[in-house]
Amino acid sequence: MSSIKEHFEIPGRYKQWSFGLMGVGILSLIVGFILYGSADHGTRFWATMLQNSVYFLLIVNAAMFFFCATTLAWGGFQMTFRRVTEAISASVIPIGTITFIILMCIVFGGKDTIYEWLNKDKVAHDEILKGKSGFLSPTFFTVWSILTIGLWMALGIKMRSLSRSIDNHKLTVEEGKKYMFTNTIWAAIYIVWFALTVASVTPWLWLMSIDAHWFSTMYSWYTFASTFVAGMALISLFVIYLKNRGYLEYVNQEHLHDLGKFQFAFSIFWTYLWFAQFMLTWYANISEETIYFKPRFEGAYTGIFYLNLIINFLAPLLIFMSRNSKRNYATVTFMSILIIFGHWLDFYQMVFPHHYTDHVPMNLFDFGIALGFVGLIMWQTGTVLSKYPLLAKNHPFLKESIIHHT
Amino acid sequence: MAVKKFVVGYFEDEPELFDGVKKVRKAGYKIHDVYTPMPIHGLDKAMGLRDTSLHTAGFIYGITGTTTALSGIGWIFNADWPLNFGGKSHFSLPAWIPITFELTVLFSAVGMVLTFCWLCQLAPFVRKHHFNLRSTDDQFTMVIELTGKSSEADVQAFMSSIGAKGINVQNAETGWWLGRYDKDKGPYDKAEGIELA
Numbered sequence: 250m251s252s253i254k255e256h257f258e259i260p261g262r263y264k265q266w267s268f269g270l271m272g273v274g275i276l277s278l279i280v281g282f283i284l285y286g287s288a289d290h291g292t293r294f295w296a297t298m299l300q301n302s303v304y305f306l307l308i309v310n311a312a313m314f315f316f317c318a319t320t321l322a323w324g325g326f327q328m329t330f331r332r333v334t335e336a337i338s339a340s341v342i343p344i345g346t347i348t349f350i351i352l353m354c355i356v357f358g359g360k361d362t363i364y365e366w367l368n369k370d371k372v373a374h375d376e377i378l379k380g381k382s383g384f385l386s387p388t389f390f391t392v393w394s395i396l397t398i399g400l401w402m403a404l405g406i407k408m409r410s411l412s413r414s415i416d417n418h419k420l421t422v423e424e425g426k427k428y429m430f431t432n433t434i435w436a437a438i439y440i441v442w443f444a445l446t447v448a449s450v451t452p453w454l455w456l457m458s459i460d461a462h463w464f465s466t467m468y469s470w471y472t473f474a475s476t477f478v479a480g481m482a483l484i485s486l487f488v489i490y491l492k493n494r495g496y497l498e499y500v501n502q503e504h505l506h507d508l509g510k511f512q513f514a515f516s517i518f519w520t521y522l523w524f525a526q527f528m529l530t531w532y533a534n535i536s537e538e539t540i541y542f543k544p545r546f547e548g549a550y551t552g553i554f555y556l557n558l559i560i561n562f563l564a565p566l567l568i569f570m571s572r573n574s575k576r577n578y579a580t581v582t583f584m585s586i587l588i589i590f591g592h593w594l595d596f597y598q599m600v601f602p603h604h605y606t607d608h609v610p611m612n613l614f615d616f617g618i619a620l621g622f623v624g625l626i627m628w629q630t631g632t633v634l635s636k637y638p639l640l641a642k643n644h645p646f647l648k649e650s651i652i653h654h655t
Numbered sequence: 656m657a658v659k660k661f662v663v664g665y666f667e668d669e670p671e672l673f674d675g676v677k678k679v680r681k682a683g684y685k686i687h688d689v690y691t692p693m694p695i696h697g698l699d700k701a702m703g704l705r706d707t708s709l710h711t712a713g714f715i716y717g718i719t720g721t722t723t724a725l726s727g728i729g730w731i732f733n734a735d736w737p738l739n740f741g742g743k744s745h746f747s748l749p750a751w752i753p754i755t756f757e758l759t760v761l762f763s764a765v766g767m768v769l770t771f772c773w774l775c776q777l778a779p780f781v782r783k784h785h786f787n788l789r790s791t792d793d794q795f796t797m798v799i800e801l802t803g804k805s806s807e808a809d810v811q812a813f814m815s816s817i818g819a820k821g822i823n824v825q826n827a828e829t830g831w832w833l834g835r836y837d838k839d840k841g842p843y844d845k846a847e848g849i850e851l852a
Contacts, residue, residue, distance in 0.1 A: 528749050534741065570714070572706070654696070 253498045255642075257491065257634040267627035274621010281614045290361045292604050297615050299355065299363060300600040302348040303455055304479075304593055305622040306341065306398075307447060307472070311480025313338035313405050314443055320408075320436040323429070325649030326507055329499040330488045331641055335409050336633040337483060340626045342405070345398040352394050352455065356387050363604070366461045377462050385458050393454060397446045404439045411435060415643045425645040447473050456596075460603045463541045467526045472599075474519035478561070479592040481511040482585035487630060489582050496639055499651050502576040506655050509575030512588060516565035519592075520558075544602040549609050553598045560591030593619060658828050659800055661687055662810040663786045664819030666795040669695060675797060675817040676701045682813060684805055687798040687829075690790035709774070713767045720762025724755040782834040784827040 285294040316334040319327050327334070360367040365378070366385040372378040383389070411432055420428055452472040457464060465471075485508045491497045527546075530538045545554050564587060574580040601610065641647065666672040672689070676698070679686055686702060732738065733745045743750070776783055790796040797819070799810055807824060814822050 524749075524752060528752065531749050534743075572710075 253640065254496050255638045255640060257494075257496055257631070257639055259631045259635050260494070263627070263631055267624045267631060270620045270624025271628060272624075273617050274624055277614055277617025277621060281618070285614070290359055292362055293610055295351070295355050295358075295362050296600050296604060297618055298351045299455070300596050301593075301615070301618045301622055302344065302351050304476070304596040305619075305626065306344045306348045307476035308479045308483055308589070308592075309337055309340040309344055309626060310401055310443075310447065311477045312484055313341060313401065313408070313439070314447070314477065315480060315484065317408060317436040317439040317443070320432050321440055323433070323646075325646035326504065326653045328641060328644055328647045328650035329504060329653075330484075330497055331412070331644075332637065332639050333487050333491065333497075333630075333634070334484055335412055336630045336637075337480075337487060337626070338405050339409065339633040340629040341398075341401050343625060343629055344622065345402055349394060349398050353391070356390055364458055364461065366458060381461070385454075385461060390454055393450060397451050400442050401446070404435065404442065407435055408432075408439065412641055412644075413637055416638055416641070419643055420645060429645060447476070456599050459600060460541055463538065465526050465530075465541075467522055471519070471522040471526055474515060474522050475561075475592045475595050478512055478515040478519055478565075479589050481508060481515065482588040483626070484508065485512065485581050485585045486589075489578055489585075491634075491639070492578070499640070503653050503655050504650075505578065505581060506572070506575045507653075509569055509581050509584075512581075512584065513565055513569035513575065516561060516569070516588070520562040520566075523558075523562075544606045545598055548602070549605070549607055550598050550602050553594055553609065557591065557595050557598060560587055561595060564591075657830075658826055659687075660807070661786065661825050661827055662799045662801060662807065662814055663823050663825055664797045664799070664814040664817075665787060665789070665821040666797065666818065667793075667820050669795065671818045672795040672797065673698070673701060675819070678817050679797070679799065679813075684810060684813065685800045685802055687800040689798070690786065690796040692790060692792060692794070707774075709767060709770060712770045713763045716766030717759045717763035719766075720759040721755055723762070724758035725751065728754060776831040778831075780833060780835060781831045782836060783831050784825075784829075786825060786827065 281294050281297065285291065312334045316327065316331055316338070318324075319331075355363050356367065360369070364385070365371060366381065367387065372382055378385070415428060447469065449469050452469040453464075456472065457468045485505070488497065488500060488505070488508065492500055527542065530542055531546075544550055565584060568574055568580065568584055597611065597615070664675070666675060669691075672691070672695075676686065676689060680701075680703060689698065689702060691698070728751045729746070732747075737745050740747075740750075772778055786798050787794060787796040797814075799805075799814070801807060801810060811822055811824070
């Protein structure tokens with residue numbers, strides 16, 4: 250165990266790329282604010298910011314969900330690359346802060362920017378919005394957003410410090426049992442909070458309330474599936490990158506195979522939810538419900554709607570089906586990038602059609618902001634990876650992961 | 656199928672069997688099969704078996720199911736008996752997806768079960784030769800086929816050198832044949848000279 254490279258040194262190119270991408274992001278932010286910040290209540294600007302910040306926050310948080318869920322289940326296979334998922338989840342702190350600032354700007358900055366339920370005159374004359382006003386109110390929104398992001402950050406810090414606490418200390422069997430118990434408790438608390446946030450209330454508040462009259466009880470699950478697939482893709486990318494640089498000596502094709510399986514399985518799960526939400530609405534054919542799908546299915550967003558289905562369902566289904574493709578580094582890299590882009594597109598069509606029903610306003614600004622977030626994730630993850638050992642070498646389940654075999 | 660001659664060795668422990676399998680392959684003898692009481696992780700790799708093609712068969716059955724469902728429903732609702740469901744078009748793909756999905760799963764599941772039975776030569780009213788009944792209980796059995804290149808004495812000597820607890824030679828039919836285990840005379844009725852350690 251002494252021969253392995255324990256510490257990640259950030260290569261110069263990596264640093265340049267992450268700063269370059271963040272620079273692109275900041276440049277896009279400035280140009281976008283000048284171009285779109287004040288015109289038409291600033292909807293164009295804030296919609297892009299909302300889509301990107303929420304999307305990237307949820308995918309780095311999915312890395313957190315991944316290692317908490319595997320901890321709770323006493324899973325062992327992920328131990329060789331667990332530090333990578335931990336490092337990705339550290340990005341919840343900067344991106345969570347940015348997302349919170351953006352949400353607060355939207356809620357307190359102006360009433361007609363994104364959420365129509367902020368407009369009191371409109372709500373007063375609208376029975377449906379009046380009925381929802383307890384839930385869709387600035388107070389509830391703010392409190393819930395603070396709790397959501399704050400607890401993600403706090404529990405993330407706790408989980409990561411628990412993991413690092415045994416780095417210099419070989420555990421006895423008794424200590425190991427106690428350690429697993431503490432880990433399980435904290436992971437369980439996170440999972441419960443995750444269920445109350447990503448898997449139920451938070452996407453309703455942040456995203457679904459853009460179409461305030463329409464609702465779908467599956468919406469949060471669908472969002473969760475979307476971000477979990479993209480999160481697994483992100484983890485795979487970092488694992489493959491580190492493996493390519495000669496780190497993570499104990500990670501091999503068996504682990505890659507499992508990461509591929511996760512992407513494959515949850516792409517199918519995403520499709521199932523996506524289709525269930527669509528098909529029930531389509532079949533019932535009630536105008537209050539179909540209004541959501543009108544611009545998406547047979548309006549300006551038709552292209553994105555089908556592209557979404559091809560990238561996020563057909564491509565993973567056909568490409569990831571065979572065992573060999575899940576064990577091939579090049580295929581997994583390609584699919585991971587494709588899936589992250591595909592689900593970004595999915596979020597795009599969640600946010601934009603309500604305000605831009607008759608045309609798709611996508612341009613370089615959206616991509617610039619997205620690249621900025623990619624740079625931020627690269628920078629933050631790289632920094633955390635370089636600070637702590639890459640292998641949780643005293644974890645009781647490490648051996649299980651080293652000999653993992655499918 | 657044909658009747659062939661086999662040297663059968665019995666092992667009591669998994670590690671001995673593993674080593675034995677590796678040594679047999681190194682020595683170049685032809686392993687007919689290895690029978691174990693429970694699945695053993697990694698034995699297929701040690702024996703040099705190729706990956707099964709069962710999943711490819713499953714994929715083919717699956718797309719057959721998809722095609723059957725789509726063309727069946729398509730023909731029924733567009734050509735044979737068009738019905739008006741709430742003014743929806745006759746060609747309404749979203750409504751067909753659940754049934755298409757079900758038929759895909761059904762075809763691939765049933766097809767794969769049958770293919771699996773066929774590959775393992777399992778079916779009602781057919782019989783296969785059992786080399787050692789205790790391989791369903793507590794013994795690990797390795798069967799080496801005698802080819803023109805290997806002599807019976809050599810293989811027997813080799814088998815005992817790798818730690819087989821019991822060795823015998825059997826002439827056996829390799830394929831399956833019609834018959835029943837409870838009616839026919841067979842390994843259940845006679846001991847067939849099994850030497851136990």
